[in-house]
Amino acid sequence: DAKTTQPPSMDCAEGRAANLPCNHSTISGNEYVYWYRQIHSQGPQYIIHGLKNNETNEMASLIITEDRKSSTLILPHATLRDTAVYYCIVRVARGGATNKLIFGTGTLLAVQP
Amino acid sequence: DGGITQSPKYLFRKEGQNVTLSCEQNLNHDAMYWYRQDPGQGLRLIYYSQIVNDFQKGDIAEGYSVSREKKESFPLTVTSAQKNPTAFYLCASSPRTGGTNEQFFGPGTRLTVL
Numbered sequence: 212d213a214k215t216t217q218p219p220s221m222d223c224a225e226g227r228a229a230n231l232p233c234n235h236s237t238i239s240g241n242e243y244v245y246w247y248r249q250i251h252s253q254g255p256q257y258i259i260h261g262l263k264n265n266e267t268n269e270m271a272s273l274i275i276t277e278d279r280k281s282s283t284l285i286l287p288h289a290t291l292r293d294t295a296v297y298y299c300i301v302r303v304a305r306g307g308a309t310n311k312l313i314f315g316t317g318t319l320l321a322v323q324p
Numbered sequence: 325d326g327g328i329t330q331s332p333k334y335l336f337r338k339e340g341q342n343v344t345l346s347c348e349q350n351l352n353h354d355a356m357y358w359y360r361q362d363p364g365q366g367l368r369l370i371y372y373s374q375i376v377n378d379f380q381k382g383d384i385a386e387g388y389s390v391s392r393e394k395k396e397s398f399p400l401t402v403t404s405a406q407k408n409p410t411a412f413y414l415c416a417s418s419p420r421t422g423g424t425n426e427q428f429f430g431p432g433t434r435l436t437v438l
Contacts, residue, residue: 253432254328255427257426312367312369315366
């Protein structure tokens with residue numbers, strides 16, 4: 212599974228969009244990009260995932276560059292409750308094999324009032 | 325409500341004692357996982373199970389043991405052989421292995437060995 216690189220921390224003003232970058236320059240064609248977040252002392256929470264196309268759900272949007280070497284998670288209107296560590300993970304989706312997620316150290320997003 | 329429960333939330337044990345962490349899910353998921361998290365670090369996979377009565381070692385299985393006798397339960401035993409057992413332990417489940425199914429995590433158990 213490809214390795215990811217994320218900035219260790221970011222700040223965002225409450226109500227503004229939070230844009231969290233992730234580099235995955237060694238990503239393979241069959242690897243998906245996943246985003247999870249972990250609020251302090253809780254279990255990680257799934258946010259979104261994608262392969263090539265941009266994706267949007269009720270929590271966030273995922274923008275993947277055309278060459279797939281990087282992606283950006285967008286929280287459109289950040290709130291104080293979005294303060295968390297955000298993990299970008301790339302993983303092969305293959306039937307019958309482990310669903311192992313490899314977590315790096317992520318980006319600590321601090322939403323400021 | 326469907327979900328994953330882990331108990332207890334905080335656990336204290338003396339050095340040299342074995343301790344078992346509970347993980348139960350009522351999501352009817354086939355696959356279950358145990359991760360360990362140390363301060364300021366990401367999660368590391370200890371063991372995973374794809375189906376009842378079957379499990380495989382993850383990246384840091386030494387000093388741990390698991391069982392999967394029931395679909396909904398995947399207890400983790402931290403043995404005295406684990407050199408640094410103090411950590412935050414997270415259990416997760418997913419509908420099946422592979423595919424694009426995301427994992428659902430429990431609230432975690434913080435183990436402190438004195």
